[in-house]
Amino acid sequence: MFDKLKLKSKSSNITASEPVTPGQAPSKRQIYQSRRNFGVNLGACFVLEKWIYHSIFPEGAGCELEAVAKWTKDEGADGAKKRFEDHWNNYITEDDWKWLEDHEVTSVRVPLGYWEIGGGKFTKGTKFEPYSEVYSNAWDIFKKKFVETAANHSISVLVDIHGLPGGANGSDHSGEQSGGDAKFWNDEESQLLVLDLLGFVASDLKSYDNIAGIQIVNESEFADDPKKQTRYYGAAINLIREQDKEIPIVISDGWWPDQWAKWVQSKQGLGTIGVVVDHHCYRCFSDDDKKKAPDQIIGDLEKDLLTNITDDSKGVDYMVGEYSCVFDGASWEVNNSDNHRDQYVVDYGNRQGQLFAKRARFGSYFWTFKFESGNGGEWDFRTMVDKGAIRPEGSLKGKNVPDKSVFEEKLNNAFGGHTDYWSKTDPKGKYEHERFKEGFTVAWADASEFLKFNGSLIGRVETLKIARLQEHIAAKGLLKYLWEWEQGYDAGLKEFESSL
Template identity: 55%
Template sequence: MFDKLKLKKVASSITLADPAATDDTPSKKQIFHNRSNYGVNLGSCFVLERWIYGSLFTGNEQTELQVVSRLVNQQGADKTRETFEKHWTSFMSDSDWQWLQDHNVTSVRVPLGYWDVGGGEYTSNTKYSNYGKSVYKNAWSIFKSHFVEKAASRNISVIIDIHGLPYGANGDAHSGEDADGKAGFWNDSQAQLLVCKMLQFIAQDVKGYDNIAAIQVVNEAVFSSDGKKQATYYSAAINSIRNADKEIPIIISDGWWPDQWVKWVQSNQPENSSLGVVVDDHCYRCVSDSDKAKSVQQIIQDLDGDFLTNLTKNGEGVDFVLGEYSCVLDTESWKKDNGEAHRAELVKQFGQKQIQLSKTRAPVGSYFWTFKFEAGSGGEWDFKEMTSAGAVSPPYNLKGKEIPNDDTFNSKLKSSLDAHEAYWKKANPNEKYEFYRYKDGYTTGWNDSMNFAKFDGSVIGRVYAWKVARRAQHISKHGSSNFLWEWDQGFSSGMDDFVNAMAG
């Protein structure tokens, strides 16, 4: 009972994030926090999954906990630590990082277990308590040296994805603990407080790195009809992170119901401010019976209507990321409508459709599951194979292209402003519009996009958080108004026109 009350206290009064944008020219860290990312997951490195990297598993083992328990019994903690450290340090070679850079990958999402963090400091009274400070004592430092720092050297950002939570945020084996289907984390206030303490440590410990794109506080939270337990944890997690860092983006899971968390963000986020929260959606069309009943062609067609749609107020005020997706579809789907005969082309269509939809509906970025397989090939789960097949590719290709000059800006601004003025003067000739706000928004959107593009062709992705910070600056300078919508429209037009002009 005491832990439950303490958790509610930590969760009370959610702390807002500092503005995403501050100075006229964004810093490198601000670009890493706010750009749109073309990314990939590094699955089965720090949270083992048998179907991806299976050599450490034997018998019926499915979880990392089962593996580490057996190995410590067989060979002791030191040898087991050496086994795991070899896996972590060899997982990504220099050529792997170079391949990512060569293929314009801008970010990696790295699944971690709570047992990997801080030298095992956060494993007390958990299922990993016997191993945290022995087997995993160097995991966190290896993560920083071999992943965060290696990525930084190639201008690649990192999402710290807390994939494994005590007793499981879901009942699946990828939680790292025994897959019993219970998702016990949500019923254990002590475990949630432990993780909140850990999240504050993480935020403080990585604050010195520019290239941390976000901290994700849970992966694939179990579906909940009311979301009350998730909401309490999310609030406490946000406040814990904000105690250490008020700027870092924080990712929450949509729990397979995006609109539930759209409403939650909207209800907790005051006007002209940002919680600094990004909602994570996963797009898989190979699991549910309803998807298996469809042909591949129908699944591709239905994406328009079932991927991040029907959101309250069209998702206003909420930034989304597509944290996991693949090109995999079920055998039953391939059997229908002669799909197998056209597999290569349909796989390409499926992957590209997800990329294009995420560009506008989840502009924070898309992260394919997953990068590599121990066997060397993972088929339609394999990022390299799907890249070679043309099924996945960067949604933007601005890197190395020429920045539009002032003449282009002036021409685009005039054309856009003239069209805006003409439309609204005709719509309501008696209204006293404030067209200067549109011009100011357009100029800001264009200039911000230009400054992002100068860094490896980056594009603004965390659009709401960035836009609301710039809008607040506009209000501070020019005052509030019933015509702030003109500034909003101008900002969006400036961003879009810049990207289109640079893309040619």
């Protein structure tokens, strides 16, 4: 572990990412890392939550730390270890994986606690240290039963470091406490521990093609002045990049999407740091939402979901790491809305999916996959899929790449429209319209490679666009009209999808 004095220096001069190989088509690994995802969270598997899986909690335990402590006291480390391993091993079956594949799920987000990484390797000095033996096989089970099995079904895994020492927020899903304060941000020792952990994760998982990304924090607490978060984020990015130049790194937006768009934009310049900003969409917790009827909440999504982002979020990729189809009970009482419950639930899920496809193109992950007892209603993935409330927006599975004549027609039409517009708008202007054509061609080629892999769409559009623009600059020079290349790339993606 590096000296804490280096923490601040490690967070500056953030290392660039290399999401694609210059001059080459995206590889299968790079497609896994950059495609649009229709995903689901495997909630309460490795980070326990009592409301989802209750039997793993002994009487009186409210969080995972309390559960493992009591089972260890009552049954010894071996007994507790068997209980936990049985839960992990039996949480998801081969039939479950097949169901996910059949329903076009492309990715699963797996919440993990720091206490499980490396089989308890990173618990020294933490509250979980006395129970590290219980978790000695957790990391191997995660890799074998989750990462490797997911790959057999062409499903990626988003590695979500969900539980941090002290908690990144005051909720009980940190694993250490049933509510309270977020202590992680004021504890340098804990941050150093996790940074060491993240380097290990990046190195140890690098051999797998189907890792969609590494999420370095879940639901960071809101901070008007996020100095502590930016220091941790910057250092984490650099430590991961020392091991893996390509892997997407996911940060939390701390419930303020624009704050982190600005931060990413300020760090990128002409290159990309390969970061995805994670936003969570729930409309059932705030007092304001509880006063609204379901139809009003659905109608308000257009104006309050990932809107008002600086420079139209240029250069920044978003995902929605958690969402549901749940309204609070108080909302159902407004205007007797419960009389139309099924339709509102479907409308809500569909509207979210439509907006995610436009504003969070890296993908969305429903919370949550399954419940121990029955189903979780509007929290339950299968139930909502079967109801038609959530579905893979813009699915292209089974589609073929358009032939060359379609490409040429689309290119000529788009190029003609671009040149005509500027000829009329600024007839005396001197432009470099060929850049538009080159951007269009590169985008079409990238989109074609993604489509060939199970009908995939490009999700990290901003990251890939920046990376390909760097290739263009290297070949043609840093000239005035790069925006024409960028417009061409955007047009190429749009026209490719419209031709299918």
